[in-house]
Amino acid sequence: MLANDLAELDRAHLIHPVMSWRDHEARGPHVLASGEGAYLTDASGRTLLDGFSGLWCVNVGYGQRSVVAAATEQMMRLPYATGYFGYAAEPSIRLAARLAAHAPGDLDHVFFTLGGSDAIDSVVRFIRFYMHAQGTPERRHVISLARGYHGSSTTGAGITGLPAFHRDSDLPLPWQHHISNPYPYRNPAGPDAGAIVAASLAEFHAKVEEIGADKVAAFFCEPITGSGGIIVPPKGWLPAMREACRALGILFVADEVITGFGRTGPMFACEDEGIVPDMMTVAKGLTSGYVPMGAVLMSDAVYRAIRDGSPEGATIGHGLTYSAHPVSAAVGLAVMDLYEGGLLAQGRRVGAHLARRLSAFADHPLVGEVRGRGMLQGLELVTDKASKAKPDRALGIAGKLAAAGIENRLIFRAFADDMVGFAPPLCCTEDDIDILVARLEATLAAVLDDPEVRAAV
Numbered sequence: 001m002l003a004n005d006l007a008e009l010d011r012a013h014l015i016h017p018v019m020s021w022r023d024h025e026a027r028g029p030h031v032l033a034s035g036e037g038a039y040l041t042d043a044s045g046r047t048l049l050d051g052f053s054g055l056w057c058v059n060v061g062y063g064q065r066s067v068v069a070a071a072t073e074q075m076m077r078l079p080y081a082t083g084y085f086g087y088a089a090e091p092s093i094r095l096a097a098r099l100a101a102h103a104p105g106d107l108d109h110v111f112f113t114l115g116g117s118d119a120i121d122s123v124v125r126f127i128r129f130y131m132h133a134q135g136t137p138e139r140r141h142v143i144s145l146a147r148g149y150h151g152s153s154t155t156g157a158g159i160t161g162l163p164a165f166h167r168d169s170d171l172p173l174p175w176q177h178h179i180s181n182p183y184p185y186r187n188p189a190g191p192d193a194g195a196i197v198a199a200s201l202a203e204f205h206a207k208v209e210e211i212g213a214d215k216v217a218a219f220f221c222e223p224i225t226g227s228g229g230i231i232v233p234p235k236g237w238l239p240a241m242r243e244a245c246r247a248l249g250i251l252f253v254a255d256e257v258i259t260g261f262g263r264t265g266p267m268f269a270c271e272d273e274g275i276v277p278d279m280m281t282v283a284k285g286l287t288s289g290y291v292p293m294g295a296v297l298m299s300d301a302v303y304r305a306i307r308d309g310s311p312e313g314a315t316i317g318h319g320l321t322y323s324a325h326p327v328s329a330a331v332g333l334a335v336m337d338l339y340e341g342g343l344l345a346q347g348r349r350v351g352a353h354l355a356r357r358l359s360a361f362a363d364h365p366l367v368g369e370v371r372g373r374g375m376l377q378g379l380e381l382v383t384d385k386a387s388k389a390k391p392d393r394a395l396g397i398a399g400k401l402a403a404a405g406i407e408n409r410l411i412f413r414a415f416a417d418d419m420v421g422f423a424p425p426l427c428c429t430e431d432d433i434d435i436l437v438a439r440l441e442a443t444l445a446a447v448l449d450d451p452e453v454r455a456a457v
């Protein structure tokens with residue numbers, strides 16, 4: 001089918017996620033045809049470096065034959081097995097055990113979902129079961145970060161703090177609350193780690209007080225805020241929040257949907273600071289996007305409390321038809337083989353190279369800060385470095401950047417009006433990163449050459 005015909009069909013029928021539908025119809029789709037390693041080829045035959053792993057998910061890169069073979073083999077053998085009524089397929093059992101072995105501390109129990117949003121929904125349901133089992137059902141309120149993203153289901157979009165996900169949706173729900181992100185670059189009192197941690201703790205305690213200490217069930221956060229702007233909390237923030245939650249009997253939920261599976265270096269970003277959450281959500285890198293899958297990892301303590309606190313024989317009424325899907329689990333196992341077989345180590349090595357090379361952009365007139373960890377990096381854009389002025393919305397800098405990126409055969413994520421995000425596949429080599437950096441230089445130069453942008457800086 002001709003690319004133009006496809007574009008027309010797309011405009012007429014395919015609704016795209018998280019976009020202005022009007023803008024999308026005006027621009028039309030960018031149709032991708034195939035991928036190999038870190039490179040994608042589009043319908044017009046142009047090859048682009050995918051600096052964003054699809055949607056921060058294709059951690060192992062495209063075209064991994066062992067992953068495709070695992071899926072094919074499982075589809076032939078047993079394409080579906082329900083987990084209901086006690087049935088299970090071998091890959092699902094093995095993947096649960098493999099995740100438990102890698103996860104920090106006693107996160108030994110795994111409930112599989114189809115992605116991140118229903119993993120967050122599942123956590124919320126498990127929290128309710130847990131609080132009832134503990135005899136504290138009035139603990140139903142949750143607190144999360146104002147720039148946090150936790151999915152697009154009604155529950156998850158409310159736990160998300162970003163206004164675009166609340167608009168016209170009657171969100172957040174009455175039991176969902178938000179506190180500010182620890183945000184060194186824009187912290188009014190400066191980037192001092194101790195001061196930021198203290199301010200966060202004070203805001204958290206004040207929020208708990210306002211809600212009522214015996215009414216708060218859980219605190220949700222990403223170890224590094226992803227979609228809200230790749231905001232890295234200062235060292236010590238994660239353990240301080242984890243301890244504050246423990247002291248108050250509040251469950252600590254780490255959303256590792258983006259940060260999991262080597263994205264920041266270790267298998268899970270919680271390991272960077274040695275914390276063990278009560279529950280953890282994962283997705284994306286779990287199957288590297290080859291097929292959909294997410295999961296909730298639950299501590300032994302929470303699992304036992306729900307198990308033992310439920311009335312004898314009572315059903316724990318939470319399930320998904322495709323929970324622990326055997327094809328997804330087989331893909332997950334093949335992907336885990338790749339991580340363990342050297343890809344995690346490669347991601348750590350190449351991530352250090354990426355961070356080093358990107359740090360040079362801190363001198364660029366449009367760049368306020370370069371930040372991130374490992375293969376998760378971002379550039380925050382400003383039009384005045386001294387005052388840290390954000391680009392005016394009307395400048396449309398995200399759109400200009402994305403377009404210039406495509407011209408230079410580089411895919412990244414231009415988002416939140418002032419962020420350029422990178423999350424390359426872990427299979428990238430140092431040479432791929434050098435190509436990324438050269439293409440980014442050309443992209444930023446083209447945007448700076450735009451007369452409107454020139455006038456604004």
Ligand code: PMP
Pocket residue numbers: 114115116117118120149150151152222226227255256257258283284294
């Ligand atoms: N949590 C986080 C931290 C995410 O980044 C995302 C997706 N970007 C989700 C949850 C939701 O995952 P999904 O899109 O797979 O439903």
